[in-house]
């Protein structure tokens with residue numbers, strides 16, 4: 001393990017983003033910049049300086065521009081829902097800048113869905129510069145990027161099981177409605193937990209704030225950040241109601257891990 005590792009929250013919103021198209025609620029019309037949430041993604045900068053992107057959201061282009069992101073060394077996919085993959089085509093810019101294909105990691109089911117969703121990328125015979133160039137690596141256990149070990153953590157997301165990821169004592173569990181028994185040991189000893197907390201009302205595929213707090217209480221990390229947040233949760237008011245050590249994440253937040 002080399003230098004410090006940092007995490008930038010590129011997006012912390014649910015699939016619609018906040019503000020939501022056509023909504024005039026208090027959160028969607030808020031002037032607090034923390035109430036503007038793009039689709040969920042983080043960037044991890046490893047101790048060796050590698051840039052590891054988790055998911056390619058429909059907002060990837062604006063996220064990259066906002067954070068001056070000009071290199072992506074690897075992409076980890078959590079699952080193939082639209083809010084996590086629809087910026088995949090933006091990978092082309094990094095291919096040009098880096099003059100190389102970009103390694104992408106995900107569970108076999110996610111990679112299969114990615115191949116189907118973006119068939120033009122994987123089936124094209126075109127040798128031109130018009131499609132993303134990637135190498136897909138199915139994830140079955142811990143793997144190494146930029147001198148860091150990444151541990152896939154299976155989580156329930158409604159009826160399906162998808163991946164969260166752990167690096168050092170940090171875990172990112174976006175899109176999560178349950179923790180399978182076998183995943184709890186993978187989450188022991190965390191300093192920082194990032195976890196799905198869509199809203200207060202129950203949802204079939206996402207934790208509520210209360211459910212996320214219960215997971216946080218059981219794992220007892222020093223800090224917990226809630227993400228994948230919908231417009232039901234205004235930033236300032238919700239934050240004021242959370243227990244010590246738990247906060248809503250927001251776009252642009254940077255932390256060391």
Ligand SMILES: [Zn+2]
Pocket residue numbers: 019020023024025026027028029231
């Ligand atoms: Zn709204």
Ligand SMILES: [Zn+2]
Pocket residue numbers: 079081157175
């Ligand atoms: Zn999802």
Ligand SMILES: [Zn+2]
Pocket residue numbers: 014015040081083084175228
């Ligand atoms: Zn999602």
